[in-house]
Amino acid sequence: MGKVYMVGAGPGAPDLITVRGMDLLRKADVLIYAGSLVNPVLVEESGAALKLDSQSMKLDEIVGAIEEHVRAGRLVVRLHSGDPSLYGAIVEQMAELERRGIEAEIVPGVSSLFAASAALKTQFTLRDVSDSLVITRPAGATLERDLIPEFSRLGQTMVVFLGTERMEEVLARVECPPETPAAVVYHASWPDEKVVRGTVADIARKARAAGIERTALIIIGKVVDPTTSGFGRSVLYS
Numbered sequence: 001m002g003k004v005y006m007v008g009a010g011p012g013a014p015d016l017i018t019v020r021g022m023d024l025l026r027k028a029d030v031l032i033y034a035g036s037l038v039n040p041v042l043v044e045e046s047g048a049a050l051k052l053d054s055q056s057m058k059l060d061e062i063v064g065a066i067e068e069h070v071r072a073g074r075l076v077v078r079l080h081s082g083d084p085s086l087y088g089a090i091v092e093q094m095a096e097l098e099r100r101g102i103e104a105e106i107v108p109g110v111s112s113l114f115a116a117s118a119a120l121k122t123q124f125t126l127r128d129v130s131d132s133l134v135i136t137r138p139a140g141a142t143l144e145r146d147l148i149p150e151f152s153r154l155g156q157t158m159v160v161f162l163g164t165e166r167m168e169e170v171l172a173r174v175e176c177p178p179e180t181p182a183a184v185v186y187h188a189s190w191p192d193e194k195v196v197r198g199t200v201a202d203i204a205r206k207a208r209a210a211g212i213e214r215t216a217l218i219i220i221g222k223v224v225d226p227t228t229s230g231f232g233r234s235v236l237y238s
Ligand SMILES: C[S@@+](CC[C@H](N)C(=O)[O-])C[C@H]1O[C@@H](n2cnc3c(N)ncnc32)[C@H](O)[C@@H]1O
Pocket: 011, 012, 037, 080, 081, 082, 083, 084, 085, 086, 087, 088, 110, 111, 112, 113, 115, 116, 160, 161, 162, 163, 164, 185, 186, 187, 188, 189, 190, 214, 215, 216, 217
């Protein structure tokens, strides 16, 4: 019996999937993909005879389909957006699969996080500016409490996933100087990518004015504006 491959599809651009991921996608007999965030070009690229959009499926159905096809000796690829380790819900799938005796292997992907830093032409960690990166999400329907005020007081780079709909609320709760640089990157690496730059005080208004309502990252910290951040040169190249 084979195993299921949990593959990171990358942030959107079809050529930002890894070589290993693309190889598995092409060889797959069965593809289960996260419909809203995976580029349809990748789904078309797959040679799978059966392609299932997991958007309308419950955990039990997904795991059931994986189990059925792996037991039948088929190559099953479960395609997740970005990198599956960030807000990807793979652990709950793998725990249930393990209970049923099905092994899973993870193939990492390029997170939207990194497509956003590329779009901003910056580094999330920058000497003398920020040595740490906080990755977080706001409270909402599926999360009771978040740590956005606490994290924002650290003065380090902060990236907020899953917060576009509540952008104004998120930025109102940020406790760093209002002039702190901030950006919103929509659909990083997709053809309709949008990059909006501003400060904590005005970024929500600017992003809304640019028509951004979903699928974006909020990036807060001096690294957003590296030229004025006062960064130091890396020790390695000094
Ligand atoms: C369920 S999470 C999946 C994240 C994914 N695992 C990753 O590594 O990028 C979905 C959220 O990721 C962010 N996201 C995903 N793709 C994006 C992209 N191409 N550009 C900007 N944000 C993106 C948005 O905040 C979206 O609400």
